[in-house]
Amino acid sequence: MKGLSHVFTWEVTRHLRNKQFLIGLLLTPLIFVAFGAIPTLLAYFDRPQQYEYLVVDELGVLDDLRAKLEGSRVALTPHSMDPDALREKVLADNVNGYFVLDRTFVEQGVLPIYVAKLQMRPDALDNALTDLLQEIRLAERSLDSEVLAYVTARPAFIPTTLDVKGENTIGNLPMAIGFSVLLFFLILGSGSMLFMSALQEKRDRMSEVVLSSIGPDALFAGKIAGHFFLGIVQVVVWLAIGLPVAYFLLDIPLGDYITPSLIPAYAVFTLLGYLLFAAIFVGMGGTMDSMETASNLQGMVFMLPALPFFVIGPIIGNPDGAIARFATLFPLTSPVVTILRSGFTVLRTWEWAVAAVLLLLTTAVIIKMAAKIFRVGMLMYGKNPDLRELIRWLRHA
Amino acid sequence: MSQTLLSVEGVVKEFGRKRAVDSVSFAVRRGEILGFLGPNGAGKTTTIRMIMGITAPDQGRITYHVDGRQENRVPKERVGYLPEERGLYKEARVMDVLLFLAGLKGMDKKTARARSMEWLERFGLKEYAFAKVQQLSKGMAQKVQFIASVIHDPDLVVLDEPFSGLDPVNQDLFKAEIRRLAASGSAVLLSSHQMNLVEELCHSIFLIHHGKRVLYGSLYDIKAEYGAHRVRMLITRNGWTPPPSPLVEADERDGAWYTCLLRPGVAPVDYLRSLPDDAPIEELSLSRISLHDIFVRTAQGGVPG
Numbered sequence: 192m193k194g195l196s197h198v199f200t201w202e203v204t205r206h207l208r209n210k211q212f213l214i215g216l217l218l219t220p221l222i223f224v225a226f227g228a229i230p231t232l233l234a235y236f237d238r239p240q241q242y243e244y245l246v247v248d249e250l251g252v253l254d255d256l257r258a259k260l261e262g263s264r265v266a267l268t269p270h271s272m273d274p275d276a277l278r279e280k281v282l283a284d285n286v287n288g289y290f291v292l293d294r295t296f297v298e299q300g301v302l303p304i305y306v307a308k309l310q311m312r313p314d315a316l317d318n319a320l321t322d323l324l325q326e327i328r329l330a331e332r333s334l335d336s337e338v339l340a341y342v343t344a345r346p347a348f349i350p351t352t353l354d355v356k357g358e359n360t361i362g363n364l365p366m367a368i369g370f371s372v373l374l375f376f377l378i379l380g381s382g383s384m385l386f387m388s389a390l391q392e393k394r395d396r397m398s399e400v401v402l403s404s405i406g407p408d409a410l411f412a413g414k415i416a417g418h419f420f421l422g423i424v425q426v427v428v429w430l431a432i433g434l435p436v437a438y439f440l441l442d443i444p445l446g447d448y449i450t451p452s453l454i455p456a457y458a459v460f461t462l463l464g465y466l467l468f469a470a471i472f473v474g475m476g477g478t479m480d481s482m483e484t485a486s487n488l489q490g491m492v493f494m495l496p497a498l499p500f501f502v503i504g505p506i507i508g509n510p511d512g513a514i515a516r517f518a519t520l521f522p523l524t525s526p527v528v529t530i531l532r533s534g535f536t537v538l539r540t541w542e543w544a545v546a547a548v549l550l551l552l553t554t555a556v557i558i559k560m561a562a563k564i565f566r567v568g569m570l571m572y573g574k575n576p577d578l579r580e581l582i583r584w585l586r587h588a
Numbered sequence: 589m590s591q592t593l594l595s596v597e598g599v600v601k602e603f604g605r606k607r608a609v610d611s612v613s614f615a616v617r618r619g620e621i622l623g624f625l626g627p628n629g630a631g632k633t634t635t636i637r638m639i640m641g642i643t644a645p646d647q648g649r650i651t652y653h654v655d656g657r658q659e660n661r662v663p664k665e666r667v668g669y670l671p672e673e674r675g676l677y678k679e680a681r682v683m684d685v686l687l688f689l690a691g692l693k694g695m696d697k698k699t700a701r702a703r704s705m706e707w708l709e710r711f712g713l714k715e716y717a718f719a720k721v722q723q724l725s726k727g728m729a730q731k732v733q734f735i736a737s738v739i740h741d742p743d744l745v746v747l748d749e750p751f752s753g754l755d756p757v758n759q760d761l762f763k764a765e766i767r768r769l770a771a772s773g774s775a776v777l778l779s780s781h782q783m784n785l786v787e788e789l790c791h792s793i794f795l796i797h798h799g800k801r802v803l804y805g806s807l808y809d810i811k812a813e814y815g816a817h818r819v820r821m822l823i824t825r826n827g828w829t830p831p832p833s834p835l836v837e838a839d840e841r842d843g844a845w846y847t848c849l850l851r852p853g854v855a856p857v858d859y860l861r862s863l864p865d866d867a868p869i870e871e872l873s874l875s876r877i878s879l880h881d882i883f884v885r886t887a888q889g890g891v892p893g
Contacts, residue, residue, distance in 0.1 A: 197691045396675030403640040403669035404692035
């Protein structure tokens with residue numbers, strides 16, 4: 192296609208010289224790092240909340256209970272049985288509450304905790320009191336302390352996934368999430384740049400001059416290829432900043448998270464997903480004179496890449512459910528969802544294959560349609576086409 | 589005149605049921621400036637876009653005679669185009685835009701850079717070579733657009749409203765460059781609504797209306813065929829008016845000035861001979877009906893002449 196390489200070079204060089212692009216390129220990963228660091232910083236500066244309860248210990252078990260709460264943020268202070276004084280201290284907001292450990296607690300398993308106002312109670316306190324109650328009751332049945340410890344020991348749940356060979360792996364969830372997030376940003380970032388680029392061609396009244404030198408398909412393809420390259424540049428820069436931060440500062444074992452066998456499949460879905468949305472964005476950008484006059488139809492196009500967000504909940508809830516399977520095969524959600532889903536479940540070969548074929552066919556059809564719309568749209572000035580008009584363009588172009 | 593460079597034969601373009609261009613035929617030769625005229629919506633831009641290969645005709649043939657060969661596909665590297673809807677990438681630098689557009693025409697970067705500087709210097713824009721387009725005035729930007737359309741020395745140049753928005757000084761500059769292009773052997777297709785400039789520049793005229801040819805031929809022939817003579821006199825004696833004459837189609841008195849339009853084909857000298865020997869005429873001027881009048885009559889649906 193004559194002229195494609197010129198358009199490609201033009202799109203790449205003028206963006207790489209553009210201050211806004213360069214600032215965005217470097218600022219985005221910094222914003223991500225900042226967002227990642229803010230909670231840690233806040234936690235560093237913000238002392239976690241401490242709880243203090245007054246305890247009327249009629250059972251003589253306060254020391255046991257305190258031992259169970261060691262290292263937690265709960266402090267227990269003994270107090271005599273003086274309801275008025277206790278009430279006064281709780282209402283004065285000096286302590287979080289008070290409770291009485293007596294036979295009622297042991298026999299009925301009921302423990303009123305008196306507080307000034309309803310509030311979150313630390314899990315550690317609940318767990319310690321539960322353990323204490325079990326121990327007292329079992330001891331009263333004359334059980335050996337070793338048996339007691341054995342019976343009351345809480346199980347440890349360690350999720351451990353297996354790869355195809357049956358070996359113990361950490362799973363490819365982090366890689367799936369990482370890839371799908373990168374693809375999402377690639378589509379959104381490059382897509383909006385492409386949209387603006389096509390729109391600019393018309394806004395700056397350049398389309399007719401350019402189209403007198405090269406065919407519309409070369410302009411269309413050159414823009415898509417150029418912005419794909421720019422998108423890859425963005426991703427590479429982001430990774431170049433993000434990976435060392437993750438590896439060295441956050442101590443994330445990146446090597447454990449990479450499943451090389453999945454990379455080709457992810458690359459295919461990334462490429463097709465990009466091409467699909469790029470074609471839609473360029474085609475639509477070519478129909479518009481300015482952002483201010485965008486119609487509802489054109490505005491809706493910007494929503495399309497966000498569709499996977501609507502199904503993330505159901506996919507995490509049930510990665511093999513009907514919604515997750517549909518979103519894997521539906522071409523507008525398939526690129527991000529297929530990659531993401533492969534982190535939560537083992538996708539069958541046929542699912543990979545059908546999703547890829549459907550995406551490939553849809554991408555081919557959309558590119559053809561978008562190129563037709565682009566061809567007509569680039570020469571139309573002063574009005575935004577409605578759906579009927581777009582269909583007419585598709586028929587006659 | 590020399591060889592034909594572009595021939596348009598029986599070209600038709602339809603949009604839905606509307607026939608925007610209907611069996612249009614004309615040719616442009618090397619060194620010729622053809623005025624391509626017509627009211628708004630007459631089919632000019634559609635025809636030009638077909639010539640530039642931006643859209644394809646539904647019927648008919650467009651042939652380009654380049655390097656001794658006949659081509660039915662537009663040789664895009666050999667044509668230059670200044671469209672009516674034109675602009676420049678606002679955020680880019682002047683030199684970058686020129687290099688990009690020259691590159692699309694197949695020019696190598698080194699030649700394109702040297703040629704761009706030559707043209708910018710000729711148009712007094714050398715110091716703006718590396719300025720951003722958005723820093724240019726409208727007239728400056730128009731000069732850059734003109735440069736972009738001719739930087740590659742095209743064989744065929746299509747200029748759609750090149751003078752719109754230009755001040756008289758820059759109009760003269762553009763006129764000189766257009767004449768120079770034709771003198772160097774390019775064929776020029778010039779579309780403009782500024783009839784005085786068209787009259788000054790063009791060797792021939794093609795007038796299109798409702799998608800159809802209305803007039804086509806050399807400027808002289810058209811004016812000779814359709815443009816009757818106009819006689820304008822300053823009469824010194826109050827109350828005296830030339831006697832009614834069968835040679836006159838219409839006349840008008842405005843103070844001391846008397847103007848009459850002769851019937852088509854009437855030689856002015858015959859009319860002057862028909863006047864009395866003692867006619868009190870102080871000043872006398874003779875002109876053809878202007879292209880402007882021919883255009884206006886055509887646009888209003890009348891028969892030119």
